[in-house]
Amino acid sequence: MAIRARYGSSYLNDPDYIRRACRFTEDVFFPEMEQRGLYIRRDDRGELVTSHDRKAGNVWAPNQGFSGTMIMELLRKEVLARRVPLLHETMVTALLVRDGTVCGVTALDIVAGEFFVIRAKAVIIATGPGNYLATRSTATREQCGNGFAMAYRAGADMQDLEMQWFHASDIAAPKSWMRLHLYPNPMPVTDQSIWLHGADRRMFFHLGMNPKVKQPYYLQLRYLYDEVRKGNADWHGGFYGGYTHIEPEIMENYSYQTQFFKHLGFDITKDLIPCAITWHMTFGGIRTDNRTMATTLEGLYAPGGCGSHGVGSITYVSYDGTLAADQACERARHIAMPALPEDGVQREQERVQRRLQQRAAQGLLPAQVKKRVRAVMTDRMGYVKSEARMAAALDELAEIRDRLLPAMGLGSTSRNWNYDWSEALDAEDMLDVCELTIRMSMQRKESRGYFFREDYPYIDNRQWLKHTVARRAASGVEFEFTPAAPIFRPENEIDDFLTAEY
Amino acid sequence: MDAASRISARIFRFDPASDAEPRYEAVEVPHQPHMRVLDVLDYAVEECGVGLGYRYFCGVKRCGMCGVNVNGKPVLACWEEATPDMVIEPLGNMPVIRDLTVDRSAFERATIDLEPRLVRKAPYASFPEPYTHRDVAATFPLMNCIECYVCSSTCPAVSGPAGGPRTAGGRRDFVGPGTLVQIAKVALHPKDELDRSAMLEQASIDHCMSCYRCEQVCPVGIPIVSHAIMPLRGVAAKGPAGIARFPLEFAENVRTHVDIHSGSLFVKAGGWLRALASLPMLLGMLVRGKTRMRARPSARARREVEALFEAAEP
């Protein structure tokens, strides 16, 4: 637990939440999923396959790199087979709030091009912690900050959005494979893990260098920063991941990843794989009570990574989801269907409808505007932050909002599967979330975990064992700071970020 | 291809809501290292400003959504390497919604209707269940299937865009290999105890032509025919309606005759009425000496084959 608090969240996590989530993992998740048919990898003797350190207990279902897909597939089939009504390819565009209480959502079915309202006694938002907000990102195509944007616009508190993770070792090319992660974790049944090499091809990082660290991602970034400063790597490439030191049979037998490298013609016993960093998950999100998943908006629950209680594993988000479902059901049993806000629906409908317009002669498609937003974030809001760069980012985003957004338009105004239309709404959401993230980053005047400011390159446990909370206000953004709840306190009050023990 | 090369792609464009007919839009894209077809599509939108309708989510062969036809070959756009001259079209056997986006719902619906969940009868005790990797040998090769339905899009036994409307008597058109892999994942799981024979009969599994086209195109390399469809055909053969019993009849025929005696097989499989309906063809064959059988196999051969049948029993 102490290790998780220290290395996993830099003391911003709530160990009590972690304890509960771990209990759920053992007591509920694994038995229920296995009962559903999830195959947790065994060997020929029937032993569970894990990495050497059994206590850390990485298991795979059925292959390393593919477990999440299998788990999601089983759950999805369960939902579909029970005929739970599902609206496919339907984008929720706004949360409807009346008197501080959530009363439903508005949605756009892009297959039919139809806008509609869903009334609800409770809303569970589960849009995840990852957002495609920079040119390279691990979030999927449609994760464009919509969940955060909706919650923020509806008046919910947001927390710790600045605690933005980066992956150090995702494949550099092709661009469409930017989410392909070269995991730093040990290969099954071994303690061997990937090495990072600089442009000079010398190894500069591997997990074994800090054996206590189970989640080495932020360490990778610090070592990479060193290499970048020495001119031996670049954030966008010029460094490598390598498996050349690991026995070939180990790579063959278990890893789902090796097929990708083979497909590109790499021989991983000899070749190093070019890598680059990617914008990964946000530790924070919509502010949640981690005992109930409730947000500051009554009737709105935010389980999983889109909440603010930290990112965990798929078992943790299952815990969250179970909690939120129980809470939402309980609420629904005891209240009447709330009324809709008087003009909320109409305003939102107008906003959405406004985006169904043909692009102007000099205008851009929404996908092109989104690309511009991501470019700004890549240039100005990378791993290495500073006041000057963040201010510049705000300016550049403001320019996009003022000049490009009004001229943005669609290739066609057909209502038939008009994906561009949903992308136009994405562009708005992205601008909202990026701006908020930058402002929250500017508030935190220290570095911590994944959050690195060159102008404040130290960990300040005296002032900053706090959560940054932001909410929408008439004046713009209102900030608040709440103390973190560490059961395990850090040793030092101030630490040099780049050399600190965690 | 070197960095200076360019890729020419012609991309299928069609919005049934507003276009009278499809057209092809040409784009020129500078080649990037390791470029995939998906990168070309992204470039067409982000740089060339083409308002293209296409699906993808993950870009790394997990979501199964980016299936397209490239120069007539069904592939995943994220997996397939971009080549200098490409014609990019929607997958077959599915109605086009718009441009490269197709309607998968017939296949998805068939998958859900055929009970794709593990059905236990014996109660589940606790985690971890006592079994070994060998115990899941039958279903393990199927686990990496991502339901992209690229296989079903090119299967000659699937009835085209109409897909799976039910025919008379509740029997569906052939549901396609993609759906059958989903069913096999659970049907071949050591803990599944549902009798799926009737469902598989209704799924018209007996329409599989054993052509291995699905195995050929599967981007994940699932051995679809060998490890999903063949075992399921064995299950369906014992079904209550007797629709899919042909493999059993074939086996019986070999057991009796050593060589295949096609006359008796034809009648057994299709019935006398069917044979009568084929009379012109049969007469034509008779006249051309196509019905004359060669010498019957020896008694020894029959004994040898019988011994094999017995020794092969599970």
Added chain:
Amino acid sequence: MRFAYYPGCTAKGSTREADLATKWLARRVGIDLVELVDAGCCGSCEIKAVNPTLHFMLNARILTMAADQDLEILTICDTCQANLLHTSRRMQEESDAKRSLLERLKTAGVAYRSTPRVRHVASILMDELGETELHPYVVRPLAGLRVAPFACCHSFRGPGASPGSRELLAELVTLSGATVVPVRIDSDCCGFHILMTNETLAARASAKFLARCVEMQADCIVTTSPLCHTALDIFQKKAEGVAGRPFRVPVLHLEQLLALAFGAQPDVIGLGRHMVSTVSVARHPRMAARNTDPGLVSYGEPR
């Protein structure tokens, strides 16, 4: 050259012309065929659905019959070829599956000792003789004959496939002097294996290919499998029925096409036995050309 000859069930019954042509061809190029008597059925695509173990065992028995005579196997049907090849691969593994098969074979009285090589006659001709040695046999080049090769699905995909088989077929057609018309696309299938269970669907599948043969003006089709031949020739009328149009495309076995090019008379190689008349091929201008090779003898029907 001597080979154990495994014609398969169909070539002994409804497509005997394939057997006739093969024997003629073998004699012509000096291949000795030792037919495997009572070898039985390879199981087609049916027995593997009922009992995969039985499928391998039936094929292993056939392999043994050849191995016991120290002979490699020559096949003329791609499904038999695929089943035998797949089995031969399985029997050469070091695996529990293989060991278990050996046990059961022993119980059944089959002493499996070694695995003979298994090849389709097309591969054998190209491997053992090759273009240079085959070329002189072409006394009647079928110049101007437009041939649509139909490679059997099992020859180029599935666990018993032989890499390069489609290219090989095209090469042999070219060798005969004919012109290759590339009608077949990868998603075509003749539908043979569902002829008995869903004739209409099979006919529809064949019809797609047959229609394209007509569009692309192929004079005939050539097959390497008597099963594909059955679907495309014997059932061509059914395909015409579902398509609502005539096709009338004659279908030749590869062995017949080569035999014609090597000088055989049409009746000797069973060209009169087809459901779709092959007269248009037999009457092709090149067929009438006098052959002046004194060494060329017309072979009568084998006993």
